[in-house]
Amino acid sequence: MRSDARSNRLRILEAAAEVLALPGDTSLKSIARRAGVGQGTLYRHFPSRESLVLQVYGEEVEELTTAVPALLSTLCPSLALRAWLGRLVELGRCTPEFASAVHGATGTPTELCRQAHQPLLDALTALVDANEAAGTIAAGTTATDILLLVGPLWRVGTDEGDEEERARRARLFDVLMRGLCPLG
Template sequence: MRSDARANRTRILEAAMEAYADGDSPSLGSIARRARVGKGTLYRHFPSRESLVLQVYACEIWQLTSCVPDLLASRPPFEVLREWLTRLARCGASRAGLADALDGATAQAAVVAETYGPVVDALAVLLRANEEAGTVVSGLDVDDVLLLLGCLWRVGPGAEGRDRADRMLDVVLRGLGVQPATADCGHTRP
């Protein structure tokens, strides 16, 4: 792929990620405008809304899962777990908006097939690091933890939704037996 085509694709994906993160159900035309490309350029890279949505979610999951080793190398495991679960919850909430853009069960199954494994692997690494640090109870099942987190994907958008998700995440973390270093579960409200 030529460098200008690669740059256009990147801008389209970034614009789409921003639009869906805003809680919008954006038109492809609005994404093209936001990315500063023509509709034809958008359709060359993503021939359907479904193909764009699938790639947006896959990119978000890749960003989320690929950072775990670097985060654990630089910060305490509990701090990383909390931050990562917050990001996962926001990603999951955006997935709810993305699901509306997907037309069928086949497309949604493709999203799960492509992204579930990396999420499970990353969370397993985080739980193991926290277990070794003594900040969570031993023997937690990754699938159980993900099921618990599912409630966070249903909070609304905006600041109110983020605040609610933060409160709910505190409850989930306490349920995991978290022993944070600070009295407020290691979370600082803005």
């Protein structure tokens, strides 16, 4: 990659991180404006909103994806899935833009959207496969199925100081896990 292209990419990522952290207009147009690049330049580097958002939260995505082998080596599959989904739910709850980008993988994603989400889907698929092999999850359950089920938890209890909402979120997460892994 040429140095000017690399510089544009970094400016876009920095601008996106700043814009996504603030309330208000988080459009790609506002991100391009803040980065000092045209929308065409932004789209050359990040062909979809989801790919940009997942790059902004790349460190968190990497932590999630690289955690799977350690979780599976130290916990039974159902507890590994529980621990991993707990991290995903917390990240999505604290960063609504991330949750929205991940949710984009659950519909009929474009190829570009699918590529942006693939590391998360692969990590979750490994956990699902381990649970299926252990007989702790219903055969045929997919990573996308689970992401659809997790989505509503991202919107529960966004006020960290509200004890009742925190308890509701924990209760709903337990219901989800008992439904996913009733034998685990």
